[in-house]
Amino acid sequence: MTAPLAAPDAPVTGTFLDVGTTLLVLDLLGIVVFAASGGLVGVRKELDLFGVLVLAGVTGLGGGLLRDVLIGVVPPAALVDWRYLLAPAVAGVAVFAFHPTFGRMEKVITVLDAAGLALFCVAGALKAMDYGVGPLPAALMGMTTAVGGGMMRDVLAGRVPVVFRGELYATPALGGAAVAVVGTSGWLPFDPPVVVVSILAALVALVWRLLAVWRNWQAPLPKGPASV
Amino acid sequence: MTAPLAAPDAPVTGTFLDVGTTLLVLDLLGIVVFAASGGLVGVRKELDLFGVLVLAGVTGLGGGLLRDVLIGVVPPAALVDWRYLLAPAVAGVAVFAFHPTFGRMEKVITVLDAAGLALFCVAGALKAMDYGVGPLPAALMGMTTAVGGGMMRDVLAGRVPVVFRGELYATPALGGAAVAVVGTSGWLPFDPPVVVVSILAALVALVWRLLAVWRNWQAPLPKGPASV
Amino acid sequence: MTAPLAAPDAPVTGTFLDVGTTLLVLDLLGIVVFAASGGLVGVRKELDLFGVLVLAGVTGLGGGLLRDVLIGVVPPAALVDWRYLLAPAVAGVAVFAFHPTFGRMEKVITVLDAAGLALFCVAGALKAMDYGVGPLPAALMGMTTAVGGGMMRDVLAGRVPVVFRGELYATPALGGAAVAVVGTSGWLPFDPPVVVVSILAALVALVWRLLAVWRNWQAPLPKGPASV
DSSP states (O other): OTTTTTOOOOOOOOGHHHHHHHHHHHHHHHHHHHHHHHHHHHHHHHOOOOHHHHHOOOOOOOHHHHHHHHOOOOHHHHOOOOOHHHHHHHHHHHHHHHHHHHHHHHHHHHHHHHHHHHHHHHHHHHHHHHOOOOHHHHHHHHHHHHHHHHHHHHHTTTTGGGTTTTOOOOOHHHHHHHHHHHHHHTTTOOOOOOHHHHHHHHHHHHHHHHHHTTTOOOOOOOSSOOOO | OOOOOTTTTOOOOOOGGGHHHHHHHHHHHHHHHHHHHHHHHHTTTTHHHHHHHHHHHHHHHHHHHHHHHHTSSSSSSSHHOOOOOHHHHHHHHHHHHHHHHHHHHHHHHHHHHHHHHHHHHHHHHHHHEEEETTHHHHHHHHHHHHHHHHHHHHHHHHHHOOOOOOOTHHHHHHHHHHHHHHTTTTTTSEEEEEEEHHHHHHHHHHHHHHHHHHHHHOOOOSSSSSOO | OOOOHHHTTOOOGGGGGHHHHHHHHHHHHHHHHHHHHHHHHHTTTTTHHHHHHHHHHHHHHHHHHHHHHHHTTSSHHHHHOOOHHHHHHHHHHHHHHHHHHHHHHHHHHHHHHHHHHHHHHHHHHHHHHHOOOOHHHHHHHHHHHHHHHHHHHHHTTSSOGGGGTBBHHHHHHHHHHHHHHHHHTOOOOSOOOOHHHHHHHHHHHHHHHHHHHHTTOOOOOSSSSSOO
């Protein structure tokens, strides 16, 4: 997926062609969904069109940008391939213009956002593995790809990241990323195709996240009063 | 403009010498103005000298640092050339000591800030082009150079970026950056000197911004109540 | 200290082996202390376990990550060596589970935090020097390593960085980093061993910080009302 400009020192990826293609499709799908959620936060905070577009772009691309900068892929894919820039811009303008419609679709958005989470954690983990990062940090990079953009969105919108507030959101992303890492690590006695691993890992994150929403699972909170 | 340490892998810039010189001067001028505005926010938030200096440094250098990290220029110019570090420090100390004077010069500061905006968007776009980034991301990098430091300043000062709040600020920067990109892209039937393109692009951003201030042009806000 | 993956283009460090070993130990000690302080902020803000772990990780590793990205060490050491990831995770879980105990140890934490500050500013400055950054930016990178994680923690926790609020915290870090830079710069008429310089520089920062706490030294605040 990486244009030559993006990674003159990229590892030879001939044997990973399927990884690359899978990554591109996963990335673009997830970006649009996340950008729409980011744009909606901007509308609710009564930001102007520029603010809505920045929140859309940051939410859609921020996690991947952070991952790319940390693993040394510069310029990041989002600055090399115009489709990565177009996707959140279109989503942001659409949300700006039709936000009452988007706002009413809260259930749909929650499901799509779970899908975006699942896609991003897998894409992020596989990309980190592809660039030679070890298994543990690669799983973390997968989770960062999935939740980093939303955290930047919240900081820019002036609120503590919602992902810190008890909702089970980051854990499913870490779970999906872990499955993707284990499946492509060569640790297994067999060597499953990357596409199969990707789908399985994304399903783990997706189902986990949807179950958490449906059953209202919460991340544990500290017990007892905190001394100040 | 780039010292060897900054970019051992920089493209051969022999034919771009004028770009480099132009960039250095533009950069330093813009940094001082932006740093002063950042320091003033720190004073108004009643931060201590260190806070004022950090806000001055972040506002003056943050956009360029973000651009350099994203396009892969590390260490960034601001960490290689001591003039980039001295400029915001001097501006920050000056604002800390003489803030009532600066505070009374609101109109002057608005004009100088518009000049800084114009200088940064052009310098940022040209530098991104110089490092082989494509036209669309280069224009975005120009805008990021111009508004990124101010956004970081606002996040550190605990407020939603003012650039999201209706004032027409980022759009002129994007316009100036776009002119700079088009003028140096080779798309035109003639090949204007970089200095001419730079001046023209900066004037576009400057006049646009000043007209926006003078006529109180606002960026569009979302229509209708946002469902929460 | 740098694994081959982290820095394929690292300078030959054969003669700096003692620097590397010193850096690793300093880094890990400081990370645990800082992570505990970050986790405690998360508990006090009533964040969930994930939020506490992110604040622990960001506070412990954020300054070093920022330094590494800025000086071009990617993937940063924290993503290459699993000990860097394990340290803040353990600290974060411990604080989450036993926060009343940690909360009562405020004096102990203040002293340990001062030690972390001293260790980080020296480790950060030496690492920047080791990668060829000049003396002035290397001292700044040392200070950034020491205070950057805490600033990120505060931004994520929704408050203006406490380090901007009058307490003398960043200045001792800058002082320690400056001693480390001068001691290893080759400017002195003699050539002190790196370990000696490191210990001396850390002591400068530590004593300075503890004196500031004990005597309630404050960073200067702007004088007079700020016009708004």
